[in-house]
Amino acid sequence: MKKALYILAGLFILAQFFRPARVVEPVDPAADLIALTHPSAEVEHLLRVACYDCHSGQPRYPWYAYITPVNWWLDRHIKEGREHFDATTWGRVENWSRDHQAKEVMEMMEKKEMPLESYTWTHADAKLDDAQRQLISDFFSSKRDGSWDVEKARRKAAGVLK
Numbered sequence: 001m002k003k004a005l006y007i008l009a010g011l012f013i014l015a016q017f018f019r020p021a022r023v024v025e026p027v028d029p030a031a032d033l034i035a036l037t038h039p040s041a042e043v044e045h046l047l048r049v050a051c052y053d054c055h056s057g058q059p060r061y062p063w064y065a066y067i068t069p070v071n072w073w074l075d076r077h078i079k080e081g082r083e084h085f086d087a088t089t090w091g092r093v094e095n096w097s098r099d100h101q102a103k104e105v106m107e108m109m110e111k112k113e114m115p116l117e118s119y120t121w122t123h124a125d126a127k128l129d130d131a132q133r134q135l136i137s138d139f140f141s142s143k144r145d146g147s148w149d150v151e152k153a154r155r156k157a158a159g160v161l162k
């Protein structure tokens with residue numbers, strides 16, 4: 001029993017040498033969502049405390065992010081999160097992509113699926129109430145130009161989409 005514990009502890013220590021690279025990207029004022037769109041102070045605050053840790057190139061890493069395997073778990077959230085909605089590249093993508101991301105954010109707010117629940121265990125300030133969800137949703141709604149649907153119609157017409 002004791003031997004098994006030593007082996008486990010040894011493996012845990014060894015595992016600490018295997019860490020994912022941290023995401024630390026410079027803020028590009030010409031592409032960052034907040035820099036470009038000037039949301040109200042409250043919306044900006046909500047985006048920073050509830051979304052940017054997984055949906056931007058500037059996540060704030062908590063102390064436990066040093067521990068393998070927690071760090072791999074967080075890294076996946078950031079990679080997967082940014083594939084769907086990325087505040088850091090907001091100004092660099094096509095109109096239809098921005099429009100689509102805005103639509104998805106509104107959907108997430110309505111379904112209360114974001115931020116991930118596990119995130120709110122350690123980030124109490126990211127727990128959003130209905131009024132805050134509405135604020136975020138209204139903000140993204142005001143940024144929509146319908147180009148996502150136009151693009152969809154275009155692809156449909158071209159036979160790419162059924």
Ligand code: HEC
Binds near residue numbers: 053080105
């Ligand atoms: C702890 C990390 C984390 C936080 C914080 C977080 N997200 Fe996400 N988000 C993810 C991950 C991971 C995915 C992709 C997988 C999934 O949909 O669960 C995702 C997916 C999304 C999507 C795409 C959904 C879809 O259907 O494709 C949107 C939009 C989104 N998040 C918006 C937000 C907004 C807005 C906030 C802040 C209010 C937020 N997220 C906070 C991790 C996070």
